[in-house]
Amino acid sequence: MIDVNPASALITAVPPHAPASPFDLSRDDSYQRWLSSKLEHYPANAEQLIVEIRDPSALSRAERDAIIERCRKTNMAIYVCAAKYAYDKKRVQALGEQLGLRHMDSNLCADADSISSVRVMPAGQHHEYVPYSNRALNWHTDGYYNPPAQRIRAFILHCASAAAHGGDNALLDPEIVYLLLRNQNADHVRALMQLDAMHIPANVQAGEEVRSACTGPVFAVDDATASLHMRYSARRQYIRWKADAATATAVRFLENLLTGSSRYVFHHRLESGQGVICNNVLHSRTAFVNDPAGHRERLLYRARYYDRIVGTFAKPESA
Numbered sequence: 001m002i003d004v005n006p007a008s009a010l011i012t013a014v015p016p017h018a019p020a021s022p023f024d025l026s027r028d029d030s031y032q033r034w035l036s037s038k039l040e041h042y043p044a045n046a047e048q049l050i051v052e053i054r055d056p057s058a059l060s061r062a063e064r065d066a067i068i069e070r071c072r073k074t075n076m077a078i079y080v081c082a083a084k085y086a087y088d089k090k091r092v093q094a095l096g097e098q099l100g101l102r103h104m105d106s107n108l109c110a111d112a113d114s115i116s117s118v119r120v121m122p123a124g125q126h127h128e129y130v131p132y133s134n135r136a137l138n139w140h141t142d143g144y145y146n147p148p149a150q151r152i153r154a155f156i157l158h159c160a161s162a163a164a165h166g167g168d169n170a171l172l173d174p175e176i177v178y179l180l181l182r183n184q185n186a187d188h189v190r191a192l193m194q195l196d197a198m199h200i201p202a203n204v205q206a207g208e209e210v211r212s213a214c215t216g217p218v219f220a221v222d223d224a225t226a227s228l229h230m231r232y233s234a235r236r237q238y239i240r241w242k243a244d245a246a247t248a249t250a251v252r253f254l255e256n257l258l259t260g261s262s263r264y265v266f267h268h269r270l271e272s273g274q275g276v277i278c279n280n281v282l283h284s285r286t287a288f289v290n291d292p293a294g295h296r297e298r299l300l301y302r303a304r305y306y307d308r309i310v311g312t313f314a315k316p317e318s319a
């Protein structure tokens with residue numbers, strides 16, 4: 001099995017006999033083979049992503065296989081826990097570990113255990129970040145501002161408590177975005193794979209730089225696993241796109257794709273005890289309304305990982 005520790009992922013050599021990556025723009029044959037298998041029996045709705053599990057910290061073989069099978073097809077699964085296991089953060093971490101997710105990212109807003117408690121925060125405590133408000137959150141992949149050595153390859157979003165109204169998620173597989181762009185015009189993908197396609201300025205709070213600027217591609221292929229990685233945010237004020245015509249055209253196509261309706265977008269409202277486990281798919285959420293008196297305040301536990309979910313590598317893990 002290939003080690004997906006981020007450091008080793010960057011230095012592992014691809015064996016000369018390894019099959020071509022379907023994301024290699026110079027290899028249309030491998031792309032076409034991958035494309036037909038990708039779209040065959042692609043799920044039509046979020047219900048088909050759901051896996052019922054008893055205890056997230058002790059998956060049965062069948063539960064684990066069902067999650068991996070969905071993630072292999074769509075890069076995501078929605079799990080629904082038995083009610084008595086709904087609220088435990090340690091069980092979320094244990095769930096990830098059983099699926100090969102071990103190297104956790106700790107971001108500015110994470111708790112001491114590296115798992116973020118995402119809820120509406122009062123002024124002064126992450127209040128300036130949209131995820132910690134009740135406002136709508138536009139399309140993005142997590143950690144799009146991270147440097148390449150700290151790519152967020154997977155995350156778990158576990159709902160400990162749902163809002164009174166709203167907070168619905170939309171989810172979209174980055175591989176589907178890739179193929180829609182490539183089928184339209186391979187130059188779109190070529191533009192978004194440029195190493196300087198997307199620049200995220202530094203995060204400066206009260207005159208202090210709390211995160212460095214970062215420049216990188218939208219689409220990248222991991223050396224060790226040949227898997228596709230996507231960085232993106234629809235929040236224009238946080239991104240400076242490369243100033244060339246190809247990038248501008250590709251970004252416009254991507255924006256139109258995400259603002260239009262697509263049969264490939266899954267819609268689901270996470271209820272208490274449910275979660276999404278995924279290879280960092282594109283996601284958004286609608287605004288929501290809490291009801292503190294009725295104990296219906298949205299609280300999500302979010303764990304981000306440098307690993308991909310085991311069994312979902314584009315290149316066979318035995319290669």
Ligand SMILES: [Fe+2]
Nearest residue numbers: 140141142283
């Ligand atoms: Fe997110």
